Amino acid sequence: xxxxxxxxxxxxxxxSVPSALLVLSATACVAATALLCTWPLSSxxxxxxxxxxxxxxxGYLPAPAADERKPYYWEEWNGFLDPRPRRVDMRRELAVVLxxxxxxxxxxxxxxxxxxxxxxxxxxxVRPDTILRIENKDDFxxxxxxxxxxxxxxxxxxxxxxxxxxxxxxxxxxxxDRQVAHVRGHLHVIANVSALATxxxxxxxxxxxVAPGQYTIKVFHGAREVATATAQVVESREIVIDxxxxxxxxxxxxxxxx
Amino acid sequence: xxxxxxxxxxxxxxxxxxIGAALLAQGMVNRQTVANLENGLRRDRLEVExxxxxxxxxxIDAIAPLAAHPDVRTALKSASARRSDDELRALNTTxxxxxxxxxxxxxxxxxxxxxxxxxNGVIVAQLGPNEARFGGGLAxxxxxxxxxxxxVRDDVWAYDGSVYRMAARPVIDSGGYVGAIVHGxxxxxxxxxxxxxxxxxxxxxxxxxxxxxxxxxxxxxxxAPTQAELGAVLATALTNADLVAGNVTAPIDxxxxxxxxxxxxxxxxxxxxxxxxxxxxLTLLASPSELFNSATTEDFAALPKGALGGxxxxxxxxxMLFFWLEKDRPxxxxxxxxKALGERKIDRMPIADFSGxxxxxxxxxxxxxxxxxxxxxxxxxxxxxxxxEILGPASGGQPQAFFxxxxxxxxxxxxxxxxxxPAPSAPRGAPAMxxxxxxxxxxxxxxxxxxxxxxxxxxxxxxxxxxxxxxxxxxPPLxxxxxxxxxxxxxxxxxxxxxxxQAFGGATLAGMPPEPGVGGGxxxxxxxxxxxxxxxxxxxxxxxxxxxxxRVPEALLNASATGQMSAVSEGxxxxxxxxxxxxxxxxATKKQCGEPTAGFTFDKFVQTLRKNKEQIVTRHGxxxxxxxxxxxxxxxxxxxxxxxD
Numbered sequence: 027x028x029x030x031x032x033x034x035x036x037x038x039x040x041x042s043v044p045s046a047l048l049v050l051s052a053t054a055c056v057a058a059t060a061l062l063c064t065w066p067l068s069s070x071x072x073x074x075x076x077x078x079x080x081x082x083x084x085g086y087l088p089a090p091a092a093d094e095r096k097p098y099y100w101e102e103w104n105g106f107l108d109p110r111p112r113r114v115d116m117r118r119e120l121a122v123v124l125x126x127x128x129x130x131x132x133x134x135x136x137x138x139x140x141x142x143x144x145x146x147x148x149x150x151x152v153r154p155d156t157i158l159r160i161e162n163k164d165d166f167x168x169x170x171x172x173x174x175x176x177x178x179x180x181x182x183x184x185x186x187x188x189x190x191x192x193x194x195x196x197x198x199x200x201x202x203d204r205q206v207a208h209v210r211g212h213l214h215v216i217a218n219v220s221a222l223a224t225x226x227x228x229x230x231x232x233x234x235x236v237a238p239g240q241y242t243i244k245v246f247h248g249a250r251e252v253a254t255a256t257a258q259v260v261e262s263r264e265i266v267i268d269x270x271x272x273x274x275x276x277x278x279x280x281x282x283x284x
Numbered sequence: 285x286x287x288x289x290x291x292x293x294x295x296x297x298x299x300x301x302x303i304g305a306a307l308l309a310q311g312m313v314n315r316q317t318v319a320n321l322e323n324g325l326r327r328d329r330l331e332v333e334x335x336x337x338x339x340x341x342x343x344i345d346a347i348a349p350l351a352a353h354p355d356v357r358t359a360l361k362s363a364s365a366r367r368s369d370d371e372l373r374a375l376n377t378t379x380x381x382x383x384x385x386x387x388x389x390x391x392x393x394x395x396x397x398x399x400x401x402x403x404n405g406v407i408v409a410q411l412g413p414n415e416a417r418f419g420g421g422l423a424x425x426x427x428x429x430x431x432x433x434x435x436v437r438d439d440v441w442a443y444d445g446s447v448y449r450m451a452a453r454p455v456i457d458s459g460g461y462v463g464a465i466v467h468g469x470x471x472x473x474x475x476x477x478x479x480x481x482x483x484x485x486x487x488x489x490x491x492x493x494x495x496x497x498x499x500x501x502x503x504x505x506x507x508a509p510t511q512a513e514l515g516a517v518l519a520t521a522l523t524n525a526d527l528v529a530g531n532v533t534a535p536i537d538x539x540x541x542x543x544x545x546x547x548x549x550x551x552x553x554x555x556x557x558x559x560x561x562x563x564x565x566l567t568l569l570a571s572p573s574e575l576f577n578s579a580t581t582e583d584f585a586a587l588p589k590g591a592l593g594g595x596x597x598x599x600x601x602x603x604m605l606f607f608w609l610e611k612d613r614p615x616x617x618x619x620x621x622x623k624a625l626g627e628r629k630i631d632r633m634p635i636a637d638f639s640g641x642x643x644x645x646x647x648x649x650x651x652x653x654x655x656x657x658x659x660x661x662x663x664x665x666x667x668x669x670x671x672x673e674i675l676g677p678a679s680g681g682q683p684q685a686f687f688x689x690x691x692x693x694x695x696x697x698x699x700x701x702x703x704x705x706p707a708p709s710a711p712r713g714a715p716a717m718x719x720x721x722x723x724x725x726x727x728x729x730x731x732x733x734x735x736x737x738x739x740x741x742x743x744x745x746x747x748x749x750x751x752x753x754x755x756x757x758x759x760p761p762l763x764x765x766x767x768x769x770x771x772x773x774x775x776x777x778x779x780x781x782x783x784x785x786q787a788f789g790g791a792t793l794a795g796m797p798p799e800p801g802v803g804g805g806x807x808x809x810x811x812x813x814x815x816x817x818x819x820x821x822x823x824x825x826x827x828x829x830x831x832x833x834x835r836v837p838e839a840l841l842n843a844s845a846t847g848q849m850s851a852v853s854e855g856x857x858x859x860x861x862x863x864x865x866x867x868x869x870x871x872a873t874k875k876q877c878g879e880p881t882a883g884f885t886f887d888k889f890v891q892t893l894r895k896n897k898e899q900i901v902t903r904h905g906x907x908x909x910x911x912x913x914x915x916x917x918x919x920x921x922x923x924x925x926x927x928x929d
Binding site (some may be wrong): 034068095096097098099100101102103105106107108109110111112118141142143144164165166167204205206207208 | 319336338340341344359398405407414415416417419420422423424425426427428430432433436437438439441442445453454456459460461532550551552553554555556558598
């Protein structure tokens with residue numbers, strides 16, 4: 027990778043000494059000023075952002091199996107207007123993580139919300155020893171629990187209240203709600219999580235301030251890992267990862283703890 | 285008693301078979317009852333499922349007017365396109381009263397909780413408890429999500445502490461989905477009552493995990509499982525593998541007196557272990573007698589009472605007949621004979637009249653009587669006094685064995701006694717020679733030869749009765765004194781009777797052919813004497829089990845009379861016949877003399893004679909003794925004459 031400053035210095039033409047001193051002084055002043063102005067950022071000067079795009083193929087959300095017990099007696103088209111196709115709420119349902127060397131200054135804290143009657147996000151990936159804060163923004167109580175995870179037992183969280191759970195044990199656990207049956211979530215606790223991406227409704231995701239290094243990008247949808255990629259981060263302002271296609275058909279099956 | 289015992293055995297077998305059948309029937313009925321109940325519960329569950337499905341459809345259809353109402357559509361369209369929260373507050377103010385009005389028009393289908401959400405699932409207006417905060421949403425509920433996508437659907441929610449059966453419809457306006465109407469009715473006692481009536485009397489309860497949220501127990505069903513009883517088994521049912529898998533459980537016992545099936549609801553509420561239970565009482569037969577409790581009046585009316593009653597009466601009569609034949613009748617006969625014995629109408633129990641145990645009783649009575657008499661005659665001094673009285677006073681130095689003939693003083697000499705042939709001591713096979721017999725002193729007084737008894741001793745007679753004939757020959761006619769005349773002279777029995785028919789033991793002679801060539805004495809022609817009245821009566825009373833006594837053929841009698849029988853038996857028979865004749869003469873004389881004869885029996889008399897005979901034989905060395913009857917001092921008396929030759 028070339029240095030533009032170096033290229034500019036090599037293209038300076040020959041001038042007189044006074045002029046040269048004057049220009050040199052001026053340059054030095056500018057450089058000093060610039061150095062002073064940019065000093066606070068010098069420590070993160072090597073960190074870059076990594077972003078990409080998630081794409082769900084056609085039929086990513088399959089219809090329930092014929093032999094699956096349907097949670098209703100009736101579900102019919104209204105007969106007037108074509109129904110909307112089923113779609114994935116990527117911001118709520120997916121999690122994109124960067125696995126690699128630990129990031130300096132990373133906090134072991136995460137926050138999820140209960141809003142609109144469900145978890146947001148519903149797929150959660152954290153490092154061990156993370157304190158998970160669960161905030162209930164619904165108008166009714168929730169009682170979340172993670173099956174098989176110590177310290178995450180069922181506990182009622184009233185409307186507007188929050189609870190915290192310290193997650194220490196690496197693994198993967200489904201999250202259920204004793205009060206609101208349809209609530210589904212999945213908690214992944216992975217040791218080498220470097221960064222957690224933010225996801226836009228259109229599938230764009232972004233990691234900020236990623237230190238240079240070799241990383242693996244993983245995408246989780248519930249219990250499953252639906253996409254993966256590698257990324258080599260160097261001293262650059264931004265890295266754009268090729269779009270990731272979500273391949274695995276999501277099936278309502280809990281994955282074994284990893 | 286064979287028939288009676290068999291009858292009792294048959295009755296016992298029938299009774300045990302009936303009890304066994306009743307016990308088997310109890311088990312079979314109970315098993316069938318359980319099977320029917322469990323099948324009924326499975327049918328009830330299908331019925332409940334169909335009812336809930338129809339109820340869901342009815343609720344979906346009921347909210348169609350709400351979803352299509354212009355005010356609702358307009359409000360939700362505006363809410364979906366709002367730019368500020370103030371617009372949402374304004375829409376809530378206008379939409380809520382409209383929803384209340386529309387909900388009232390649903391009547392029985394009016395919602396307990398009702399939402400109107402915009403296209404993003406945000407609640408614009410809400411009816412019911414615990415209204416959502418401003419801006420709250422339901423977008424992630426599958427029911428709402430699918431409604432906003434254009435589907436009608438039902439569900440079951442656990443929402444804010446209560447359980448609701450939900451229905452939702454999309455709201456369409458201007459060619460797009462602008463929101464949805466979400467309708468909910470509580471899963472409570474009202475629905476349980478409706479379902480219970482639909483399945484005809486089952487107990488219905490809705491549960492949410494270990495808690496019953498609504499139930500109905502019919503009051504008109506005896507023993508219907510109560511809510512408390514269903515709640516007691518709920519924890520166990522929740523761990524049932526079938527229920528965990530989302531299926532209906534097999535029938536589960538409820539407090540030992542009912543069965544119940546558990547099932548989760550159809551909807552998201554199943555994940556919160558929301559379900560229902562259908563239960564019915566189980567009434568088992570505790571004992572076979574309760575079989576009759578379940579019989580209806582129609583069942584009893586259908587019974588063939590006449591046939592059953594007739595059969596019972598017939599069996600009763602048959603049993604009574606057996607008892608009468610084998611118990612009552614012989615017992616009555618025994619009573620009658622015992623009474624006759626007590627009244628001294630008979631000397632002994634006629635054992636031939638009885639069989640089985642009654643015969644043994646009669647034999648025992650006879651044996652006891654014989655022993656008592658023997659004991660009394662041997663040991664009682666009073667008996668000796670009676671003997672003296674019977675035999676008359678013995679002169680001091682005069683040999684007691686010498687008696688005079690009638691008309692003498694009673695102290696004749698031995699030479700005065702006609703020569704009496706020693707019949708009892710005659711050598712075996714030697715016939716009694718009639719020619720040697722001295723004619724009696726008073727020929728008219730000579731009794732005609734007594735006809736031998738035609739009756740023999742029963743075969744089963746005890747040995748004690750065997751030596752003497754069962755029925756004595758008819759007494760020879762006595763020379764009775766003229767009326768008002770002096771006492772009749774002593775009647776002398778033929779001291780040496782010519783050969784005469786013998787009284788044979790039935791065991792030896794009954795049915796035996798005559799022995800040709802035995803004896804060889806002259807055969808005297810004798811008329812056959814008919815059987816005694818006693819024998820005749822015996823014939824009349826012959827019955828099953830009694831020994832049949834054959835009449836002795838006349839040829840045999842003749843042969844016997846001619847001495848074809850052994851001398852020994854002849855001697856014994858002669859002595860017995862002699863004793864009988866003496867007894868008869870003595871009784872007749874006593875009657876003539878006006879003496880009482882009650883209690884005066886032949887057996888006692890014979891024992892006295894034998895005893896006296898033995899004393900005389902011992903004292904005088906005689907070979908035999910012949911007794912005669914005479915009257916002394918107005919009383920009957922006996923004289924004994926030793927027979928030396």
